[in-house]
Amino acid sequence: MLKILALISIIALGAFAAGDATFEATKRDLNVPAIIMFFVFIAGTLGITYWAAKKTKSASDFYTAGGGITGFQNGLAIAGDYMSAAAFLGVSGLIYMKGYDGVIYAVSFLVGWPVILFFMAEKLRNLGKFTFADIAAYRLGQKEIRTLAAFGSISVVVLYLIAQMVGAGKLIQVLFGMDYAYAVLMVGALMIIYVTFGGMLATTWVQIIKACLLLSGVSFMAVMVLYHFNFNFESLLVKAVENHKSGESILSPGGFITDPISAISLGMALMLGTAGLPHVLMRFFTVGNAKEARKSVVYATGFVAYFWVIITVVGFGAIAFLNSAEGAAYFVDGKLFGGSNMASVHLSHMLGGNAFLGFISAVAFATILAVVSGLTLAGASAISHDIYANVINPNATDEKVVKISKITVVVMGVIGVVLGIAFESQNIAYMVGLAFGIAASANFPILFLSIYWSGLTTRGAFIGGFMGLITAVALVILGPNVWKDILGNKEAIFPFAHPALFSVTVAFVSIWFFSKIDNSPRAKREKELFRAQNVRANTGIGADGAVSH
Amino acid sequence: MNDELVERIESNPKYKELVSKRNSLGIKLGIFVLVMFYAYILVIAFNKELLATKIGDGITTIAFPIALGILVLSFITTLIYVRKANGEFEDLTKEIKKDVKDLI
Numbered sequence: 252m253l254k255i256l257a258l259i260s261i262i263a264l265g266a267f268a269a270g271d272a273t274f275e276a277t278k279r280d281l282n283v284p285a286i287i288m289f290f291v292f293i294a295g296t297l298g299i300t301y302w303a304a305k306k307t308k309s310a311s312d313f314y315t316a317g318g319g320i321t322g323f324q325n326g327l328a329i330a331g332d333y334m335s336a337a338a339f340l341g342v343s344g345l346i347y348m349k350g351y352d353g354v355i356y357a358v359s360f361l362v363g364w365p366v367i368l369f370f371m372a373e374k375l376r377n378l379g380k381f382t383f384a385d386i387a388a389y390r391l392g393q394k395e396i397r398t399l400a401a402f403g404s405i406s407v408v409v410l411y412l413i414a415q416m417v418g419a420g421k422l423i424q425v426l427f428g429m430d431y432a433y434a435v436l437m438v439g440a441l442m443i444i445y446v447t448f449g450g451m452l453a454t455t456w457v458q459i460i461k462a463c464l465l466l467s468g469v470s471f472m473a474v475m476v477l478y479h480f481n482f483n484f485e486s487l488l489v490k491a492v493e494n495h496k497s498g499e500s501i502l503s504p505g506g507f508i509t510d511p512i513s514a515i516s517l518g519m520a521l522m523l524g525t526a527g528l529p530h531v532l533m534r535f536f537t538v539g540n541a542k543e544a545r546k547s548v549v550y551a552t553g554f555v556a557y558f559w560v561i562i563t564v565v566g567f568g569a570i571a572f573l574n575s576a577e578g579a580a581y582f583v584d585g586k587l588f589g590g591s592n593m594a595s596v597h598l599s600h601m602l603g604g605n606a607f608l609g610f611i612s613a614v615a616f617a618t619i620l621a622v623v624s625g626l627t628l629a630g631a632s633a634i635s636h637d638i639y640a641n642v643i644n645p646n647a648t649d650e651k652v653v654k655i656s657k658i659t660v661v662v663m664g665v666i667g668v669v670l671g672i673a674f675e676s677q678n679i680a681y682m683v684g685l686a687f688g689i690a691a692s693a694n695f696p697i698l699f700l701s702i703y704w705s706g707l708t709t710r711g712a713f714i715g716g717f718m719g720l721i722t723a724v725a726l727v728i729l730g731p732n733v734w735k736d737i738l739g740n741k742e743a744i745f746p747f748a749h750p751a752l753f754s755v756t757v758a759f760v761s762i763w764f765f766s767k768i769d770n771s772p773r774a775k776r777e778k779e780l781f782r783a784q785n786v787r788a789n790t791g792i793g794a795d796g797a798v799s800h
Numbered sequence: 801m802n803d804e805l806v807e808r809i810e811s812n813p814k815y816k817e818l819v820s821k822r823n824s825l826g827i828k829l830g831i832f833v834l835v836m837f838y839a840y841i842l843v844i845a846f847n848k849e850l851l852a853t854k855i856g857d858g859i860t861t862i863a864f865p866i867a868l869g870i871l872v873l874s875f876i877t878t879l880i881y882v883r884k885a886n887g888e889f890e891d892l893t894k895e896i897k898k899d900v901k902d903l904i
Contacts, residue, residue, distance in 0.1 A: 351851075351863055355844060358867050362837045365877045369826035373885070485858045492859060502861045503852035504844045511845035518841035542890055545882045552878045556871040563867075783806045789819055790809065790893050792900070 285426055285609030292613040296445070296457050296620065320455060322543035326550025328455045329534050331462035333360070333555050335411075335622040336418030339465065339562070339615060340592045341680030346566025347573070347587075347594035348678075350491075350501025353566055356680055357559035359518050363525025364555065368548040371526050373541035374702050377791040378784070382629075383532040383694065384637045387701040390780035392709035392773075396697070397637035399716045403693035404529040404633035406724055408626045409666060410686035411528075414679040415626070416671025418592060419619040425589040425596055426612045432672050438619065439668035445624045446631070447657045454624040455537060461617045466558065468614050472595070473561035475602040476568030484564075491567045494574035501570070513747050517684060520751035524687025527694030530622075530629035541791050562595075569594040572601050592679055627663050631656035674737065684749060685727050692754035693720035696762055702788060704766075705781035708774035711766025719758025726750030805903045812899055818892040825884055829877045836870060 320328070338360065346353030378386040384400030416435050423434030445453060480486040488502060495501050525531065535544050572578055573587065573594060581588055581597040588597070599611035635656035640647050647655075674682065697716045700707045727733060727750060731743035747753075766774070787793045809815050843850055851863040 351861075354863070354867050358840065358870050359837070361871055361874050362833055365833045365874050365881075366830060368878050368881055369830045484864075485860050488860055499859060500852075502859065503863050504848045511842075514841055514845035518837065522837065541893075542886050545885050549875075549878045549882045552875050556875045559871055560868065563864075782810070783803075786806050786809050786815075789822075790815070790896055792805075792809070792897060 284605040288609030288613040320537040322546030325547035328458040329551035330554035331458035336619045337679045337683035343595040344591040347569040359521035364552040374788040375535040376544035395713040401633040408630040412667040414682040435671040443664040473564040490571040516749040516752035520688035523691035527690030530625045631659040634659040688751040692723035696758040708769040710769045714765045715762025718761045723754035
């Protein structure tokens with residue numbers, strides 16, 4: 252532990268040194284109140300991690316906080332997972348840039364919740380233990396399903412992770428004027444410490460505290476914005492239209508979603524993807540029973556819906572304030588310092604000065620750390636629980652499994668840092684949209700069909716699931732974002748920005764088809780096992796043992 | 801879970817009641833949310849101009865109250881579901897558990 256802390260300090264010092272080098276170039280003072288706030292946060296959350304580490308004893312504590320989280324706490328934690336850097340910085344930045352198009356993201360990000368509640372939440376709680384693969388593998392072949400689920404989870408987690416890394420890097424760049432690459436490196440190192448020592452209990456508590464702080468901080472910003480316009484939303488919009496180069500077109504859906512296919516595809520990805528996010532699904536195993544699982548969704552939906560309303564105010568507020576004469580100080584060479592993802596951070600400085608900037612930055616940073624930790628933990632359990640403990644070495648001891656997941660965390664931290672640097676200039680809300688697309692295509696169909704369709708067989712799930720995953724990943728790579736923007740090719744091979752419409756269809760159709768033609772004795776047995784699974788999913792009988800220690 | 805237990809629970813009328821009531825509520829509310837959301841997305845996909853309609857003399861478009869409405873209604877559907885599920889459905893589940901207590 253000491254060694255790692257020493258390493259962190261060296262990295263941090265290096266980053267400050269680098270900060271000095273860029274200091275002249277960006278003409279930005281080291282922001283002392285902001286930095287004090289920032290370190291208070293880091294110390295506070297490390298304290299929680301230390302406390303949680305002392306309480307974390309079993310594998311169940313590490314992955315699911317021992318199943319002792321209440322519905323309200325879990326609702327806050329889920330909302331915390333959801334109000335990630337992409338949501339806070341990305342969506343407000345998107346509104347700042349494109350106006351109403353950002354609101355479409357906000358709305359679409361919410362409607363997944365009722366769907367999860369009506370069809371998934373309690374069944375997840377009744378069937379699962381540590382990861383969503385537990386459910387899909389309940390009556391199907393462990394090896395195949397867990398391998399598939401691990402690939403799906405890792406793909407989603409990595410894309411989501413990149414988005415958070417980009418957000419964190421940009422934030423530190425703005426706050427300290429330090430080099431982007433060092434900032435990303437620092438986030439990676441801190442994330443590894445959080446997760447390896449604290450596990451789910453620590454990330455849950457960090458998530459809960461951060462959710463409260465984020466909600467109050469952004470509420471304050473929204474109130475301040477509206478206060479300037481005598482709490483008249485219309486006046487705010489008038490000012491925003493005046494200050495935005497696109498004028499009135501920012502008040503209705505515009506060019507961001509150009510063709511019908513992309514619109515439908517994005518809507519599908521955001522709605523179904525929520526029910527396939529491994530780090531969110533995992534939260535349903537941290538509560539005691541189905542009743543608490545349901546309650547947590549209601550709380551989460553309420554918090555997130557409220558969050559989108561205030562983010563919309565903040566986004567349009569950013570247009571009204573930053574694109575004015577007084578806002579010119581936040582621009583370098585005609586571009587917003589740190590990119591559009593930083594719109595709400597600059598707005599906080601305009602509204603509340605250095606101290607408020609410090610608060611918002613610290614909250615945003617804690618947000619990123621908490622979300623990144625949750626994601627990494629989900630990725631780690633996919634490897635250690637699904638692949639290692641169930642496929643490679645079924646006789647593994649608890650300690651061995653936890654050790655494997657800690658190694659995975661370190662590896663994922665490194666991957667996150669490297670890709671975070673590569674994806675520097677992308678809008679993070681858009682990237683999270685892609686992660687949702689993969690979740691909707693790879694994880695959701697398997698999960699949904701395993702709960703509701705008795706005809707699902709291992710072969711069908713395995714072949715169909717991989718077809719969905721491969722289609723989604725391939726179309727993302729061949730699409731305009733990666734093929735054109737990152738890899739530098741002239742034209743994208745796949746013309747649509749969001750692949751979900753195609754990849755979700757491929758997944759469902761192929762799972763259905765390969766299950767239907769599977770007449771093996773094993774498939775027959777699996778279909779018969781559906782009855783018992785269904786009874787447990789509906790009543791929770793037999794599931795109570797999953798949380799007792 | 802053994803076959804006898806499955807058999808007993810499945811043939812329990814309360815179990816049938818629970819499953820059919822819950823499924824029907826879930827499907828009804830689910831369809832409501834799906835229709836509401838996809839109507840919104842399809843309007844964006846095929847007839848964006850409709851959402852650019854202004855409210856009264858101001859410049860605020862109807863797109864804003866519609867977005868707010870979807871957020872609020874989504875939340876309300878979850879409230880409706882959980883009120884039912886944590887009350888009536890939870891009671892039914894408890895009764896089912898009591899009926900098969902000897903086998904658990």
